[in-house]
Amino acid sequence: MFYAGNREMDSPLNSEIESFFDSAPPLNDRAAISEKLKEFIALNSSESGTRRVACVTSGGTTVPLEQRCVRYIDNFSSGHRGAASTEHLIKMGYAVIFLYRRGTCEPYCSSLPDDAFLECFEVTKESAVQVCQPYSEAVKRAIRDHHAAVAGGLLLKLPFTTIFEYLQMLQMIAVSSRSLGPCSMFYLAAAVSDFYVPWKSMAEHKIQSGSGPLDIQLLQVPKMLSVLRKEWAPMAFCISFKLETDAEILLEKADMARKKYGMHAVVANELLSRKEQVVVVTNNGKIPVYRDKTSSDSDVEKPLTKLLVDRHSVYIKDSNT
Amino acid sequence: MFYAGNREMDSPLNSEIESFFDSAPPLNDRAAISEKLKEFIALNSSESGTRRVACVTSGGTTVPLEQRCVRYIDNFSSGHRGAASTEHLIKMGYAVIFLYRRGTCEPYCSSLPDDAFLECFEVTKESAVQVCQPYSEAVKRAIRDHHAAVAGGLLLKLPFTTIFEYLQMLQMIAVSSRSLGPCSMFYLAAAVSDFYVPWKSMAEHKIQSGSGPLDIQLLQVPKMLSVLRKEWAPMAFCISFKLETDAEILLEKADMARKKYGMHAVVANELLSRKEQVVVVTNNGKIPVYRDKTSSDSDVEKPLTKLLVDRHSVYIKDSNT
Numbered sequence: 001m002f003y004a005g006n007r008e009m010d011s012p013l014n015s016e017i018e019s020f021f022d023s024a025p026p027l028n029d030r031a032a033i034s035e036k037l038k039e040f041i042a043l044n045s046s047e048s049g050t051r052r053v054a055c056v057t058s059g060g061t062t063v064p065l066e067q068r069c070v071r072y073i074d075n076f077s078s079g080h081r082g083a084a085s086t087e088h089l090i091k092m093g094y095a096v097i098f099l100y101r102r103g104t105c106e107p108y109c110s111s112l113p114d115d116a117f118l119e120c121f122e123v124t125k126e127s128a129v130q131v132c133q134p135y136s137e138a139v140k141r142a143i144r145d146h147h148a149a150v151a152g153g154l155l156l157k158l159p160f161t162t163i164f165e166y167l168q169m170l171q172m173i174a175v176s177s178r179s180l181g182p183c184s185m186f187y188l189a190a191a192v193s194d195f196y197v198p199w200k201s202m203a204e205h206k207i208q209s210g211s212g213p214l215d216i217q218l219l220q221v222p223k224m225l226s227v228l229r230k231e232w233a234p235m236a237f238c239i240s241f242k243l244e245t246d247a248e249i250l251l252e253k254a255d256m257a258r259k260k261y262g263m264h265a266v267v268a269n270e271l272l273s274r275k276e277q278v279v280v281v282t283n284n285g286k287i288p289v290y291r292d293k294t295s296s297d298s299d300v301e302k303p304l305t306k307l308l309v310d311r312h313s314v315y316i317k318d319s320n321t
Numbered sequence: 322m323f324y325a326g327n328r329e330m331d332s333p334l335n336s337e338i339e340s341f342f343d344s345a346p347p348l349n350d351r352a353a354i355s356e357k358l359k360e361f362i363a364l365n366s367s368e369s370g371t372r373r374v375a376c377v378t379s380g381g382t383t384v385p386l387e388q389r390c391v392r393y394i395d396n397f398s399s400g401h402r403g404a405a406s407t408e409h410l411i412k413m414g415y416a417v418i419f420l421y422r423r424g425t426c427e428p429y430c431s432s433l434p435d436d437a438f439l440e441c442f443e444v445t446k447e448s449a450v451q452v453c454q455p456y457s458e459a460v461k462r463a464i465r466d467h468h469a470a471v472a473g474g475l476l477l478k479l480p481f482t483t484i485f486e487y488l489q490m491l492q493m494i495a496v497s498s499r500s501l502g503p504c505s506m507f508y509l510a511a512a513v514s515d516f517y518v519p520w521k522s523m524a525e526h527k528i529q530s531g532s533g534p535l536d537i538q539l540l541q542v543p544k545m546l547s548v549l550r551k552e553w554a555p556m557a558f559c560i561s562f563k564l565e566t567d568a569e570i571l572l573e574k575a576d577m578a579r580k581k582y583g584m585h586a587v588v589a590n591e592l593l594s595r596k597e598q599v600v601v602v603t604n605n606g607k608i609p610v611y612r613d614k615t616s617s618d619s620d621v622e623k624p625l626t627k628l629l630v631d632r633h634s635v636y637i638k639d640s641n642t
Contacts, residue, residue: 062395068566068592070512074383074395103424106439117438118427123465129452144444191391194530205567206592209515209541218535245389246526271389271527 016222021171023199024164033158033169037097037176040156044095045179052183052312054094055173057190058082059101061163065197065216070206072162073218077191079104081241081274084301085187086155087145092309094185095154097173099166101190102159108146111138111297163193167224174232182319184236185312186228189267191243196221225261235319237312238263245271254281264315265308275300280307337543342492344520345485346388354479354490358418358497361477365416366500373504373633375415376494378511379403380422382484386518386537391527393483394539398512400425402562402595405622406508407476408466413630415506416475418494420487422511423480429467432459432618484514488545495553503640505557506633507549510588512564517542546582556640558633559584566592575602585636586629596621601628 027033044051059082060075079100086096086107098107112135113119120135131139149155158173160166177184195218207214229238240263242254247270254268258281268279268286278300280287289307291300348354365372380403381396400421407417407428419428433456434440441456452460470476479494481487498505516539528535550559561584563575568591575589579602589600589607599621601608610628612621 065394066566070397070564070566070592071514072395072397073386074393076391076393102435106436109438112438114423115427117430117433117441118464118467120438121460121464122468123461127461129461129464131450139442140444140448140450143439143442143450146439147443193392194528195535206565207515213541214516214539216537216539218537220530220534243391244527245387245391271391 014227017224017227020198020222021168024168025199027165027168030168030172034172034176036156036158037173040095040097040153041176041179043153052094052185052316053097053177053180054086054089054185054187055097055099055170055177056082056086056089056187057099057166057170058086059104060191061101061166061193062161063163063193063196063218064202066206067199067202067204068206073193073195075191075193077101077104079106080110081269081301082187082189083107084110084299085189085305088302088305089187089309090149090154092305094309096156097177098155098157099169099173099190100157100159102161106146106157107149107155108142110299112142163196163221164199166190166192167221170224170228171232174228174236177233177236181235182237182316184233185308186233186236186238187308188225188238188240193221195219223261225257225263229262237315239265239267239308241267241269243269243271243274251279251281251286254279255286258283265311267304278304280304282311335548338545338548341519341543342489345489346520348486348489351489351493355493355497357477357479358494361416361418361474362497362500364474373415373506373637374418374498374501375407375410375506375508376418376420376491376498377403377407377410377508378420378487378491379407380425381512382422382487382514383482384484384514384517384539385523387527388520388523388525389527394514394516396512396514398422398425400427401431402590402622403508403510404428405431405620406510406626409623409626410508410630411470411475413626415630417470417477418498419476419478420490420494420511421478421480423482427467427478428470428476429463431620433463484517484542485520487511487513488542491545491549492553495549495557498554498557502556503558503637505554506629507554507557507559508629509546509559509561514542516540544582546578546584550583558636560586560588560629562588562590564590564592564595572600572602572607575600576607579604586632588625599625601625603632 044053059079060077063073065071082100083105086098089096120132120139121129122132124130158169160169197218225240242257244250250268250270254266258266266281268281277288277290280289289300289304292298365374380400381398384394386392403421404426407419410417441453441460442450443453445451479490481490518539546561563578565571571589571591575587579587587602589602598609598611601610610621610625613619
């Protein structure tokens with residue numbers, strides 16, 4: 001079906017994907033990223049083969065409207081879901097490649113105020129920097145756990161800004177993770193742009209105002225989920241996310257996406273309630289997951305990642321028999 | 322000219338401005354912002370009348386494409402210019418209202434790494450949080466100077482996200498600052514959207530993909546500089562910024578903007594060289610300003626704010642005679 005001439009709208013031909021990549025500006029630091037990935041995967045590929053590696057994507061991707069970019073279209077995402085999920089996955093024994101939008105929420109920072117650097121610290125009379133009392137434990141935990149994860153080789157952070165960077169990096173990670181077979185998980189929580197302006201048809205300079213309304217025509221970004229699943233990393237356990245603002249169409253669209261792209265699970269979330277509950281859509285049915293409301297510092301990512309890790313365990317077992 | 326029926330494109334009728342504000346979603350926290358502004362201006366309006374108050378705007382404004390916003394158009398701006406200029410202005414005796422895009426660079430953070438919170442600190446064996454050696458002085462300075470400015474009533478930080486919030490807040494600040502007369506300065510470094518989708522014609526829900534290319538028609542945001550200058554704060558000293566990627570048209574456009582909007586100065590900056598040099602365009606001519614290259618930690622904002630503060634002094638003197 002994927003290669004069918006009589007294609008459906010969301011199943012792009014390989015030629016569309018190729019043309020997206022061909023026209024994308026090349027990654028600036030491809031060699032350095034490739035090197036880091038190789039090291040990280042080698043480090044986490046023990047002979048016993050028990051370490052699992054998740055690629056968690058997080059934050060929104062941007063679509064530039066000019067080559068020398070002043071304006072761009074962005075997809076709203078604080079990155080909170082991806083950051084919190086990364087913490088839980090590491091706690092459950094995973095190594096995580098965190099592919100995140102520059103400037104969005106990072107793992108271990110989710111319980112801190114937005115403006116953590118300036119809010120959490122003070123300078124004493126003796127000219128020492130110290131943590132303000134109310135944040136003391138949270139700050140200590142954040143810094144300690146973050147350093148431990150990075151130093152222990154369990155967290156590799158790779159930032160992106162544009163849709164072009166994101167998709168090129170996702171492909172690199174997927175291809176590098178192939179050697180992990182079913183122990184590899186893709187947890188695709190980033191809010192990926194659906195529409196873009198092809199690099200070559202983009203204005204080089206800032207679009208001038210002063211001559212009336214502006215019309216922008218945007219093409220659809222080819223959906224890369226099928227090609228990730230079928231070609232880039234065919235053995236990996238793949239979870240995608242579907243966000244809608246309209247609850248009516250959410251579950252139906254999530255299930256359609258699951259079938260169309262061959263996902264092992266699709267997490268359906270509605271914009272307004274997404275921090276309280278989500279629904280995990282699998283081929284066995286739809287499983288609602290709720291934040292534990294009896295505890296103020298709990299998040300919905302904890303039961304969500306727990307459920308998905310259990311499913312991943314079953315998947316690995318089935319793959320090995 | 323401003324009210325002329327035979328209007329020029331960049332000089333909107335008052336009715337256009339009214340219609341922009343009428344259709345904008347109301348500010349959530351208008352009362353609290355108004356209260357903070359009143360207190361801040363009262364605090365800095367001494368009887369001797371010598372304290373000057375600058376409103377520095379910083380970062381890019383966003384234009385939502387859906388009411389329950391998933392996608393939006395953003396204007397690239399790190400906020401570095403506004404943040405660094407705020408530090409210099411406070412050092413030169415100004416109180417600053419810092420109207421900034423949530424998440425962009427803040428005053429006193431400009432010499433720190435991007436990821437300052439996690440990069441600059443470590444937890445010792447004794448379980449104390451301490452600053453990593455290379456950042457020690459920079460972190461101490463940032464935290465101390467920031468706290469001193471806020472506690473001393475010299476810095477009021479007001480965050481915005483959308484163009485609707487930005488323009489409503491700018492109007493509030495301008496009207497509140499009227500009592501300061503010529504001692505008030507507007508330093509409009511924010512990258513303000515030129516195009517927007519009127520709130521009422523915006524899709525409520527996330528725009529669906531899957532049905533081919535997307536066409537967006539954007540209207541021009543009415544230019545508010547004239548109305549700021551002539552109605553909201555007619556005595557204030559006003560500086561706007563012009564950014565272009567094409568050096569050929571930059572100075573000409575900056576001078577046109579100065580005349581059209583009655584600015585006291587327009588700072589012309591080109592995207593690629595903006596951290597090294599700018600040109601201040603006034604009615605007396607064009608003055609290039611350069612970063613001091615002999616010092617590695619100097620910035621172009623230092624000589625730039627110095628020049629503008631000198632001009633402001635002359636303006637105040639002229640206004641009082």
